[in-house]
Amino acid sequence: MSTLPGDASETLSGKRPADAKIDEAAEEATMNTEDDFEEEDASALVATFQGTIVGIRYYKGTAHAGEYVSLVREPDNPYDANAIRVDNMAGDKVGHLKRQQAAILAPWMDRAGEHALSVEGTIPHQGNSFNMPVTVELITHAPEKELAAHAQQLEQQLKKSVGRKFQYRSALRTAGNNSTKAATGPTVESQEMMNWAARQAEELDQLFEQQSAQQLANLPAVSTPSQLQTTLLEYQQTGLGWLVRQDTQPKLPFYEKRKEQGRQVWHCSISNSSQAEEPKPFRGGMLCDEMGLGKTLQMISLILAAPPATATAPQCTLIVCPVSVMANWEQQIGMHVEEGALSVGIYQGPSRGNLLPQIKSGAINVLLVSYNTLASDYTKVFGKPNGKGPATKKRKVNSIFDQEMHRVVLDEAHTIRSTKTRVFHACSQLDARSRWALTGSPIINRCDDVHALLHFLRVQPLGDKKIFQRAISVPIQRGDDAGLACLRVAMSHVALRRSKATANVQLTEKTVQLNRVSFEGSEAHKEVYDALFGTVKMAFQAVLQDGENAVLGQYSHIFTKLMRLRQACCSAKLVPMEHRERAILIWKELQQRDLSKQLTAKEGLKLLEKLKGAFSELAELPECAVCLTEMEESQCVILKTCSHVFCDQCIAKVLSANPNCPLCRKGFQKSDMIKKSDASKAASTEGEEKDGDDKIPIDDDSIAKSPKIQALLATIKSMEPDSKGVIFSQFTSFLTLIGQALEEAGHTFVRLDGSMSAAKRSDAVRDFSSDEDNSPRFFLASLHAAGTGINLTRGTHACMMDVWWNAAIEEQAMDRIHRIGQTKPVTVHRFVMKDSLEERIVELQEAKSLQSKGALQKLKPEEQRRSRLRDLKGLLMIED
Template identity: 30%
Template structure:
């Protein structure tokens, strides 16, 4: 690394003084901005500080930055304030599909003077002049990725590849905002590249978790800002520098003709590699110091604990309710567990635990489903067997795929299941659960649809609706489960205490939510549901129904679809129906209600069946959290990873 540094400085002498020059750029001191004219909501003191910081930040060399306040602290309203305080049009806001309607609603409610347009769906405008008239254009990561892909690589039409200009990439925007910006954390994926290609002088990233697993993930946000020199590639043999890795013939640089190995990413050399190689010691410690110096000048992060006085949030209490199987459930579970344990022991004896990770993950999923209700395992969806050959089934959970994506080996997965499968693996590239070659999949790709001409749209059910498990079993003779009855008991108790109390139930399995919904409606509860098959407007309608209709007291949400970018402060109770070994995933779901606008005390309840995989997962969560908390500089990704020792604990102990 030192040798590379010397080579770079020889050709690019300005790199030798970068950190000294950065020292001269002062850290912006906190001060209160005035309430923007036209904003109908009164900003809290720390939000006015955020607005003042953003206004000043746009006048620095970076012309933007990263607003990284903890989830639930009002990043959206701070950005709307900036749009009013520093006007200019058009502004582009890119957000997850689930959030774009919520952005529109907040702008219309709190800043009605701003003209806003949603650029999404098959009927979206193709007129540049129409977009240029807007104060704010809202779109999704899938839309910008699809537009970029068609512009860069083209689409097949009648055996001919035709390139199409991307409307969003042709406009020089006044300001670009990436909401939930960790969506571009993988710098080489098409979603990140499509964001990098958008044009604007002012660029902002909003994320409560700007770095989820690795320091390297921050590079994408630095690169998006086009921060010089931090986001650039440099040639070691000539003065060539570029934001883009450009090798059209795969051999020589398009700009200077030198080979790829003659070029170096300055971020990798200065920050990433020293930290990877040395951790928090020696060169790694120096790299951490440099990183902090840079982040102090481009990122603002406040936490709920730090700003508790401003926020005035009610207390949050977390409880665990434990139950025992009934006799029939225990027999079924023990049968599955014995079979699973026998298979796992065979892998241990043969020394092939990691080689059989796909099989082990499937066994774990089945055990978790069996604890919820035996029908989730015994009444599985099988493609083509339920009268709907179009049904897309996930290769991991074996349920109809939510937000489906496709691997390089052409197998289909729920996006969230694929993410969890990969991050929980202790090897870098776990095998595909279907064909067993190393799994290669872009987690940020657009939602898969059968009709390739609609690859940038959400799934459209043209001739069929999602087939609920309720339609596949005889509900006249159906028996509930201990888990469902425990939930019903909790909800009955809440209704007796206060009929206005609203609750959210999270589960990873949509079929389980179907069964819960059927049982709750039979018990007299009015419910709404949100899952990954719904369009943005269907999701928005469900959220509004829950928030505004006092008779609707239960919201059933798939963790795969509703864990992020939702504001559900109408609820004050959360039930986690099936635990996951990465507690961070659950905390994000809990933050849907513990945020600005919440005035009732919050109670979060985990429903756990004792003497099952769930009680072991809970113990594993505590063990992992303690390990990470006690180790300075520990990789947060360790929380999500399942080591062979963890698997042995789940299956054997």
């Protein structure tokens, strides 16, 4: 393998330029910008209207039974100021809505602002030569948290203005509830809906496996490429055959030629519509094999097995992936491919544009780029995406988006699942002959996640969001099995997924041990934890007196405080010293109160506000989420309204243009902008004013090793002398403490976290995987940075030092060790503090096992809020 970095001065030597460092924290922050965090609107059906299309004999456009039609206002129509035109999917005029019906709908279609309604239509059955029926739906769109109340309000207004002329649907049912009282009281989901949701979860689990036999039938015979030095397993060889077929044979699965009214048309079975022009076929698909089955190896095999047909065709396969996965692609190509068979380019660093001529000339076979770099280039060329049509260049510069690729591959493709992000728009803008998405999780939160992938793959017509929603996501939301059936058909044409059971893969034995660690003997750690837990619980109980909605309004603040509690479970040192002191002092004050006098709701809210300092995330200087640069303390500006932090220059620009927090969208004023240095001085002064006798000696020197670190060292002593281990934590500051303890105990280690460049990550994995006597014994890994995409099978012990809300995240990390290529039994040690929040998180993980499977029908917006409230009560040990 030869590697070309993004620097013209480099040759095929594999060296990287010194300035090509990519920080994963910056990559994550790519999506932490104003355009990426715009809240997704949800929709609710307010009412249906049985209408009639007239005048159809005067127009050439036709509409079929089941076809979606557009209703377009014609305020300038010379015959009727209320005219509403009906167009078919191809944009041809079909007719007009009957005059009397248009008079009812027109005022609602003309409304603007928060009372606006969108109007959609479907042809229920064919009519005659003069008119045809149409089912009109009035739909409201609003942020999820406001949707139920907004829909209810509009429904009431419709009833007053048009009475019985509409057939009403409960607005809240389609927004996810069966009761119109759900906006003000608890939601009780009917047993029927619960059973249907459970059925969907089961459907999703079986969706791919039921189809795999059919998908893999009659595959072309494909030989293992001669340049591949690894013998493919049977299911991988079969998968290669499917990949080659999808990559080389254009597909139009949802269209057929037919004649209508004497002309040849293409009829779509998804939208029940016809069009004169031939749709564009797609090449490619989704490889969704379960993690650990070798999606990377199968894709490398495809690159070798299906090269460009001619020397003049585009030569390059572009692989877009998280920066943490780039090193794995390099290593896998080097491990499995004959030396010199593929030249690999690394598109990163300020000189990356110098690679463009080599890509065009065919000198590079495989080009690696991170999602962050691609999104950055998109912004430079096209500016901020507006979602209102094709992107147009803002700058006349040559870029990666001008290069025609042989194929483009998205690894960890669920990264683009939100269609409002720059990452999604950047990937969609790439030009390639075939397009691939690799992911073990095509559906993360909802079925709309799949739409983003279908759009990227250019699968017509489901790449169109409106058609996807009307054919799939809306029926699924309403409990209609037709939506799930449509999704099943669609995925059978574009996706392949095998589980380990389906692939008949026998992995080595894996044992998971839950180690409950006691605070006993660690007074300082217990004191800090108790103070943090006690104050949050008391504040929560107080605010709860104002009702559940009051608590949900403080959800983000409470969630932040729970994160600090989880850090305290790891080590009290993770909580900054002044914050420990403040929390303990507040807790002492609360304990001295008359316990018969419960805090009022107002006092609870005030306490939450006061605790912001104790739970601030500013223990370490962050990067600005707008410009992605690390800030000095003098540059940090805190927004009082939400406690988010930005550099002074960026937030000043936001203030002048659109004064909403780029992360949470809360409005703010100039008076809400507080310098970090001023906040630190105020906190310091407040601490000095306290009685010296109240101060608790809890500086770092006085705090011994945390119970968890002591338990880890004890576990290491019980490991086999020649074994290696991987130690995971989501907190990089905890990894630092662990590293110090390992050094003191004489253990060697390497580390991988989000602050490291791709080259250093690659070096760390290579050193740990070595069998040399002096190779490091332990691998310290950030759960996020190393949770996916890398191979750590040299280790046989995985130490999970803290728990994550979603057990699937931890399981992904375990799969870095327990996967194909592992030849020894694997032991996983999960460290959990006894009688703490962590134990209850583990219980919550088990209770949420149905959802963690990725059910298509997850809880609706209002149900999610109620579920969160129940979870919070359980975590804080508050009885209903």
